[in-house]
Amino acid sequence: MRNTIVSLLAVVFGLLAGAILMAVTGHNPIEGYTYLMQGGLKNTERLGNTLATATPLIFTGLSVAFAFRTGLFNIGAAGQMLIGGLCATAIGLTFDWPRTVLLAAMVLAGFIGGAVWAFLPGLLKAKYNVHEVVSTIMLNWIAFWTVNYAVPAYFKAESLETESRILPEAATLRVPGLTEMFDGSYINLGIFLGLIAVIVMAFLIDRTTLGYELKAVGFNRHAAEYGGIAVNRSIVVSMLISGGLAGLGGMVQYTGNAANIQIGILPSQGFDGIAVALLGANSPVGVLLAAIFFGLLYSGRGFMNAMTEVPPEIADSIIAIIIYFAATSILIERLVRRFKGRLPLNRSGTAPQQGKGE
């Protein structure tokens, strides 16, 4: 409940700050926001595009949120996305299997690619206590250069040096039914994969012994160790799952929203995943909603730019401000508390209820 209020306030503050930004730069905020919303929601095609834009964010958001829930900060979703996307693309370009088999293999390859990329930081953390922020962010660049090498070397497009060949239709997540339903939008099966991932993660985190173990390690690894949970194994498993989710994000990005993989880009969705996770308060449903909200902002941005004088950088600034408010949710929480008329108490402030001598 409190998390919901904090997230909503972050959105409201972000939008307000964006409005001020627009007003200061001499634009009409109401007009700007109207076009921003219209750009994302106006017709079924735009709605479809919003959902499609949100799809990779669902996965990277879940990836980061899952890591957070288990006490890890996976900042390497971008690299995991790239490797997942590369593996899925490789399967799609190489094999000529029936479509269901091919897509299933690509999903698997995407998951495994991302998982392997996160396995290494997990192992380093478990064995040598190397901080995962450092090791995952460095692996981002290794992934970046791996793609830069592998795509031109093995999957080069006829004419372009910087892209892989276009995937055959059977090897993409686009289906004619969906495209037609959304009037030619690039929405694809990825959104359903995303919904499934949300449900699976919610179940895993909340209902299984694995989720119980991983969360226990995240909250208090000493108590988890005391309870007989294999702490190091949990860290590795947790990174595997987190990386796998990001890898799937790459798969839906490069074989769903796009139809090939490009070199020279570290996908921004990887980092936006952090913001999505924060705004979604690390809950699967929260991540879903936050991802759709971000998708709306990103896909409405172009329309706002076309219809008004507001530059797209303003939309990016608004997104950045919202991220900022979400990331500093502690401040907002304090504000909420003050509004409720409660003064913040430090721990000893609750001394009447708490035991002494801790």
Add this chain to the structure above:
Amino acid sequence: MYVKFVGGLFIPSFLEEEILSMDYAVEMLGIRKEFPGVVANDDITLQLKRGEIHALLGENGAGKSTLMGILFGMYQADRGTIRVNGKEVRIANPNVANRLGIGMVHQHFKLVDTFTVTENIILGSENSRWGFVLDTRSASRRIAELSRRYGLNVDPDAKIEDISVGMQQRVEILKMLYRNADVLILDEPTAVLTPQEIQELGAILKNLIQEDKSIILITHKLKEIKAFADRCTVIRRGKTVGTVEVAAASEAAMAEMMVGRQVSFKVEKKPASPGDAVLQIDSLSVKNNKQVLGLNGVSLEVRSGEIVGIAGVEGNGQSELVEAVTGLRKTESGGIRLKGKDISGLSIRDRNESGIGHIPEDRHKRGLVLDYTLAENMVLEVYHRDPFSRNGILNKSAIRSYAERIIGSYDVRSGQGAASVARSLSGGNQQKAVIGREIEGDPDLLIAVQPTRGLDVGSIEYIHKRLIEHRDRGKAVLLISLELDEVLNVSDRIAVLNNGELIGVVEASETNENELGLMMAGVRKGETA
């Protein structure tokens, strides 16, 4: 008009307080403090005479800390007046308290380990006195002089990490004297001291009051009140029960005031009838966090149907011993056998399953996942077993009903029962939950480390009963405690650790505090100190 201070008598009216004010160093009159949902202090009155040691006695959660927090400026009272030397004051923050000559020694010392005594003492008041050139020499001289005057025997140039805990406490006391405090608040000062150090502290306190200092002693140890204090104010559930002359009140009477019912101090138990060895430790050596041997060649046996207590000052190998037996720490050499089976290579979980229960020293670090609910915490070691989960899927209703059973039979009080987040419980209730969980597993060997740490008399009595019940069911209990009384009262045999070595094992019925105190200081039986 005069007022006598005999058992439980209040100072009757406001007017008399006015007249008497001159004699008091500090008066807190009709203090009320409310936190959301709780009245922590309700019309509490505490009057500290100049030159007396005044004990503040109360159970956990009675409101002692809040009251002292108000005096030290950490909270503001909602109602009531505070007077210092007869003048009404507003203490807005600890700096104001310091200026008024009120100083506090917290239970956990606030010292920088790598600094010298002098550097620690001047910390926070260094710049204002000497500009930006730090002059430790004159400070050091003044500290040495203060130390001599009050018989503290502190070396101003020693590093904190090199001196004993008792000495560190004196540094804290010196810190207040250095800041010209006249009123000293000591929060549970004896918790970390050996019996001999406690006696020395008593002597220091007497020196202090002779120099016209006034002392408030926060404690729940009645014996120390009897030994040190002149008067004692008892509070219960946020209200003053009364102020008594310590000389005229018995321990039992004060305990009754504190708890609100009669308390038995003597732990009732039958003589032990030990059976086969459950835990056999054979010349066990374990490294501590500094990578040196924290436990050195210790051999010990715990049999079924007996409680073996480990006495020792904190940090003499107790944690290493416990962690080696439970699997939390690697052993260097030596053997650990449980019911004859070597367990030294087993994982923590396998050791749990072979019949070890462990009430850990630090319930926040090890015992509980504070952000988990009580229900989730109650299955921390058994969640993977039927009926709590099947095929990796948790069975929440089985977990809830199991937790509710423990909550019910161990009287764990919480806001929302099994669904309460562990963090929201009071320390005593958290501890009862941990103890309930461990005993409910019916382990052949129960390792209880400081099971009553920070608990009040009523809860302590209850937990001791449970430990003895467990023994009487034919199980083995290994009790590690820093409270000598606890070890003496509950154990059947007592092993003493000093500096990682086993000094000796004695029968609880044939020893006394003095002998144990000497052993804790490293003097073997038969040697002279």
